[in-house]
Amino acid sequence: MSDSLDLGAPPQPAASAQPYRVLARKYRPQTFEALIGQDAMVQTLGNAIKRDRIAHAFLLTGVRGVGKTSTARLIAKALNCIAPDGQGGPTIAPCGVCEPCRAIAEGRHIDVIEMDAASHTGIDDVREIIEASRYAAVSARYKIYIIDEVHMLSKAAFNGLLKTLEEPPAHVKFLFATTEVNKVPVTVLSRCQRFDLRRIPAQLLTEHFARVVAAEGAEADAEALALIARAAEGSARDGLSILDQAIAHADLEGGGVRADAVREMLGLSDRNAVRDLLALVLAADAPGALTALRRQYDLGVDPLGVMRALLEAVHGVTQVKVGAPDDPSQPVEERAAYRDWAGKLSFPALHRLWQLFLKGHEEVARAALPIETAEMAILRAIHASTLPDPGELARRIAGGEVPVAAAAPALAAPAAAPPEPENRLPRDFAGVLALLDERGKLDLLVRMRRGASVVRFDAPEIVLSGTRPLSTDTLTELAAVLREATGTPWKIAMADAPGAPTMYEAEQDVVQARHDAARAHPVVAAAFDAFPGAELIDPKPAQRSIT
Template sequence: MEYRVLARKYRPQSFSDLLGQEVLVRTLNNAFSQGRLAHAFVLTGVRGVGKTTTARIIAKGINCIGSDGNGGSTINPCGVCENCTAIMEDRHVDVMEMDAASRTGVDDIREILDGVRYKPVVARNKVYIIDEVHMLSRNAFNALLKTLEEPPENVKFIFATTEIRKVPVTVLSRCQRFDLKRLKMEDLTNLFSTVCQKENVTIEKDALTALGRAADGSARDGLSLLDQSMALSSGNITAAVVQGMLGNSDRGNILELFEETMSGNLQGALNRLERMHQNGIDPLLIVQDLLEVVHLVTKFKVHPLHIEDSISDFEKQKSVELAKQIPMVQLGRAWQMLLKGIAEVQSSSSPFSALEMLTIRVVYLAEKGEDTSTRMSTEEDQKKKAELSGEEEKPSSAAARSQRVERTIENDGEIENLPTTFGQIVDIFEKKREAIIHANLIEKVKPVKVEAGLMEIEATDDLDKDLTGPIGKLLTEWTGIPWQISLVHSPGEKTLREKMADEECEAKEKAKNDPIVSSVLSSFPGTKVQSVRKIMRRTDSKN
């Protein structure tokens, strides 16, 4: 007997076999039981989620006559009657499937319209299944409209498409629409595990996870990959076999590469890339995997208790550790650089060289933003020491960074010392006559943390979000070290303008307590202290 691929052999035959489409199944179950079955359906979703399969199951449910030949329409077709068997084997005279991708014209639709006038030959209803319906021409859609709106009582239309936006709204308004969801990772792995048991094949858990991730929510894609891995593994499917077949690297290897890259370990990252290249891993897949890791780590960064079913326990533990160690700013910039790097790798004549250059830039980003290897190991200890001693965190990482950069780039001659406080930064912009930025620093900026090479600012509503770029660029140019200016949601200090206003109020209160000022205020009712200025008194010395 000729071999049947797994995607066809294990195609669902009833709604109970259909995975991940609970809303569709519940709606159709109620429609069958209440006798409220529509005359036209449109099924949409990505490839391999069960659109054509669902259409055939609906056709079987409409025309099933039961094992005794006396049954009616049902949500649970028997699968053994003449109509069910003929529909499953795609040979039923009253259930016609048309591929709109190859039959797109109005003449093809006219054939359907001519057949609609006649009653079914053996079944209760004629069912027309049109796959990839979005490929029909405009004239073909227009020819279908009238019949689709008022079809004969014994005719049903079922459309399937992956491009629902290309279907005219006039057609959609005449149909009941069902959006089939991507299958969850849990559903896919359970399906693969069940198929392996029936095929007497053993498979590792990590291999199931890798196949489920590669399937990307498509049961057909996943079963095709499983079929291929069975042929490759000879009865025992391991994670290494699946990774080698897919051309992917081990996810743990990608996590190690990401950690080396973000910690500034350039030599280790390049060596690992070379080993992956020798193993035949596609450079583009490496960049895509790194993007997935950045996305995963960022999710754990913003939501430490995030539950991710599609990853192994090792990946989850490693991602949580990296999320605690890498600042959000660096994760965001790494995402942007890797996203742009995809186009570079795709268009380069030497994709691996482009990948190496991309990695070098990301490593430089890590060194530029923060000496991450030092930060990762000391950040927690420094916070604990600061809490116990009541002192501010020592800017050891910034000092190390400034010391490293100053060896190659000289500071601006007009700047004697590297600024380590917000006031010093404001003075620099005043000295350099950057009036607009200087005014913004005084009026709107609330500093959260300032050290050599780093300034964190509270993200307030009235602050210009584009201000951080020019500040960092100018400070880098003037001081000779890279500066990272970040907007954070932590509360900061008062603005300098607010501090000056507070100092002025305090000075006025002190002035009121002066005996001379107090006497004047009491002698002239209604008098107020308008301002307080220091008077420099000069005494002449006698020779």
């Protein structure tokens, strides 16, 4: 007889519940109908599939969280769907129940290969793709390569991919996604069908979040969802992450997601408090404004958030003044306040407030003492709000209300202040080059003469052709020089479109035309026949050459 005690089989752990999935993953769109805010792209894809005009490579670009990777997976499902009966073809409405659809949705399909270019940047990774693309798909209609953040591939990797990308096997499709399309070489862009996914409008995001809240069995008020949609800045993923946090933050007693809790969670300034603060600034009540600002700070609101909220308020008033339609996410009290201010404030006053708050926002963002810097920015705005705008001051002087001597301090610049740049805008790109020459920016001038192919010139905006790519540093330097020279901010952009010949090419064309005309003259032609080694010298006098 054994002395041991039989305790039976050891207890088994209870079956674990299915692990929680965050909302951004749980509600990732599984059909094109569920993809919000991208109707134009869906229609284009649908027409291409119906007409059997499917590109061999797609480039999906847009800000974070608008659905680039989700769209790539949906395209993979659309091209490989075989329908529940196994007899279907490519469709814009994949069934979601056939084996290819389910395998792609679960990320386990052997013929749909996803690669993160951030961690596979080299030529060796691309060589593997090139070698594998030669072989037919194992079980799908198409072998599909989804490369996320494709702009992070190295130059050698891009070059290695070019030939295969231009003439891939018939069974291979490439789907690229990127947030920085300007870093993708033009040679790659020209081989892809490009789709720019737009930021999702706040109204659509609000409606989407309401459906998610209902599906989760939670509650949320409309203002809270509008705040989350605004904070998401057009990104569904960012908004769902915030909503996930807000639901977890909500009162467990059934209170649901409330606007005040969302503001507290995000560190947003209360909109009523912002309107009160702006009213105190406009009333030139410095002690009251500083007290209101400190009250917000003591409640945990970031000073940078206050400056941002003031900017949003001034922008909202300006929109009302120009007659823009009402924002449905705005409270009624806010709309009434904006209409009242729009009737009282002139455009110059609103523009001045915007510039003052914008400067304050920049200063607070990099300040060692944020709240103190915010206070100084508020005081500066209060001081400026008591001054008449230049047009009003001129009218008052003309009417004799203000003596010229008394107005002189307000009109004259301080003696020690540096002279302001002359506000003159070049009429064309040649004028831009002349400005660079005047200011001694010879290195930049050479780069612009040889590399700048102008698509559109509408000062202060220049659009250059991406077929002659210029570095981001060059474009930034050009914008800075032009702003310093003209006193006006400039926007310099690249476009995937052909442009005019560069200035150097245009000059060479003129010289060549002159040479051709000269050589066509019978006397010159006879001279070349008599002297075969002769060279035609440009008869124009020598000038300073900047090439």
